Every structure is written in structure tokens, then in C-alpha cells.
Amino acid sequence: MTSSAPEDVDVVLPCLNEAEALPWVLDRIPHGWRALVVDNGSTDGSADIARDLGASVLHEPRRGFGAACHAGLTAATADIVCFCDCDASLDPALLMPFVDEVRGDRADLVLGRRRPQGRGAWPVHARAGNLALSLMLRRRTGLRLHDLGPLRAARREALLGLSLTDRRSGYPLQMVVRAADEGWRVTEHDVPYLPRSGASKVTGTWRGTWQAVRDMSRVLAEAPVAPEAAEAQAEGGTRR
Template identity: 65%
Template sequence: MSATVDVVLPCLDEAAALPRVLAAMPEGYRAIVVDNGSTDGSADVARAHGALVVLEARRGFGAAVHAGVLAAEADLVAILDADGSLDPADLPRLAASVLAGEADLVLGRRRPEPRSAWPLHARIANRALAGAIRRASGIALHDLGPMRVARRADLLALDLRDRRSGYPLEMLLRAASAGLRVRELEVPYRPRIGRSKVTGTIRGTLTAVSDMRRILKEHRTDLANRGAAPNR
């Protein structure tokens, strides 16, 4: 019998993608669609396809994911983009690593299929940020990983504060500081349905990079205040 996992899907105007994403949810995995101000009827589409819908008025990736984690009830929580670029069928493989005690936070390392599924400017930004994360945390990381699985209690204990694009990075840095074991597993990454609000534009990518630089700066300041040296 599959373990029960709550899957948090932050959503802003993803009505076209949601039917395929929700239909692909594995048995025992409950979809929690967090509508972050959609104007295309995403919430109605999600309800029609059996998802629990949470409304989060405060705009931002972190705000949406945090609302979903709070609404979750399962021991394990997955985070997944709602745009169809990632297949929910890959979630059990990531969850198995947590359930087996091999890791506390598992990320899906994106393998673009085809390569054009991941725009060049976004891949370059991701590579640079992954390098910064390795230096700041010591985690052997290659991708920020928009598909993630962890225990709900561990995520809440991290006390994440960012409510914008810096949320995924803050999660990794705080996980490292808390001694959580972080692991990457490759997952296929396919062309999303519709236009991305982040990687689909250079402006969106630059905004995300700016948010993450802010999180890195705050992390270094926190380490300095605690008298700890960042990893090099």
C-alpha cells in the first residue's frame, strides 16, 4: 500500500496544465493546489479534478508553498510545480528515500527532455546558484530542485520566513544548518504548459536570482553573527 503523501502545488494561472498533473497523481498522494491569485479559473479546475484547494492571497512562491504545508496533514509532504514540467509519477521514488531513512530532504535534479525544455538563461542562473549553495552550505547540490519531498514536521521546524522566490534556497540553507541529510535524484523535466512566470522571461529569472542573493547574504550574516565560517 502506498504511503500517504500530501503534494503541495503552488498555482498561478495553471488551468491548462492542472488536469494532466492531477490525473497523474500516484495512489495515496493527495494534491493540495494553493491558488495564488489566479484569474483563469485554476481553483475551479483543481476542485473539479479532486484536489484540495487552498487560497493564498499573498503573492509569492514561498507564500503559496507555506500555505500548502500548513494545510497538509500527512507525515510526508511533496512540493511540485503545477505547470506540467514534472511528472507526479516520479514522486514515490523520492519519497522512498525519505521513508527508508536515507535522506531527510530529497530533491528532483532536473534532466531536460528535450534540452530546450529548460531555457539557457535559466540553466545558467541555476548552475551559478547551485555553486553558491555548495559553498555556503557544503551540500553537494547541482539543482535547486522544484520537486521536493520531506517530512512535514522537518519542514515546519525549519521556520522558513521568505515568501517569495528565495523560499527554495532558504529551505536548503536552513536544512543544512539543521543537519538534515539532503539528497538529489534525477527526474525528467519536460516543456511546461503555458508561459513560466519565472524562467520563461529574463526579467523573471533576474527577480528570482535577486531574491536568492538576498537569502544568501542573510545566511552569511547569520553565520557571522553565530561565529561560524561558511563552507568553501
């Protein structure tokens, strides 16, 4: 396995009240990579903890997983940008082979297929929702993916070129759909998925899962977007 050039990688970590998990997550960022914590309105001191631990901290006042992720993407400066949840369910060190695959031009977008480790790592309702969306994604794009997990890596300029507009739970799926529409090479690799720290903001309840599925179903219903239209949507800051 080749090693990644440190200055070429930013890791976007969307964060909402993850004070308990942040030390574990930030300690596992590969040496030399930049951790970019996007605070999405935390009230537990997450931003201060992240800053004290050496992370770059960005504040995104508009609530939403996609809003936080996209704020991180636009603030990133590295050639390659990674995404990882900030709740200690995924180890950011697992991104190293993802980055090597992108840098080696063997893939344009690399995703982590979550493999639950232990009880409570992935609630049944969340798995069911993810499976349904994976099947719908396959019908929509032809991609034979098993998961739409948050652990991923791609080149920054290419991601910005997708002109992503979703600012809620549909953001990760919209990234994959638009990448597929553009003919990107998308690969998937198994990664351990641990019980998260604290309560999930998205799929920890049936209601949260239903909201996420509804957001993502809306994305799947979109027709392929022409580059000019996508750019106009992005500039307009489409809200969902």
C-alpha cells in the first residue's frame, strides 16, 4: 500500500454536540492530514474541544447534515477531501487506502460499506432504510452499491463540479447520484462500524430514519441535471 502525501488531504467532520467522541476521532486522523470540524450549532463545547485538539473549526449556522458537509467541502483547500462522521462510529484512519485509490486514479469516489461491530452499532430500522435506498439507487444509476455510508474520499475540484444542492440528509446520496450521472468510477470497501457515542441526530429513531429516507427519495426522483442548471441551483442555495 502506498502512503498518502499529508498536505493533499482534508477530512471534513460534520459535528453537532459530539464533545464525548471528538478526542477519539481526532486522535485517529492520519498524521499530517487536516481535520476540518464543521460545528453545526453545538451547545456542549464541541467547537472549543476540537480547536484545543488541533482541528480547524468552521461554524455553519444553517442546520442540516448536508449544510455542514458542504460548508466543509467549500472551505477545504486540499486536492483530496474525505468525509467522516464525528460520533466515533467510524475510524478516520480507514480513509488512508481510500485516498491512495483516488490518488492512484483507480477510482473517482470511494465509499465505506459499513459492517456493524457489536450490538447497537446499526439499528434495524436504519439498516432497512439504507437497504431500500441502495436498491433504489441501483435502479436509478446502475451502481451496485450496498451502502450509502458517510466515510468517503474524492478530489475536491471534482466534488465541487457536481454542484450539490441538498443541505439535509440527502447530501451523501446526491453526491453518489450526480457522480454516477457524470460517469465517475465509484468503488466500495468494507469498514467496521462501531456503536456511536451519544444519540444519533438522523437515524437513531424511526422518525429520523423516515425523514432521511424521504430526503433521499426526493434526490432519487430528480432527473439528471445539466451542468449549467446544477451550477445555478448551487448558487441559489436550494433549501430542503
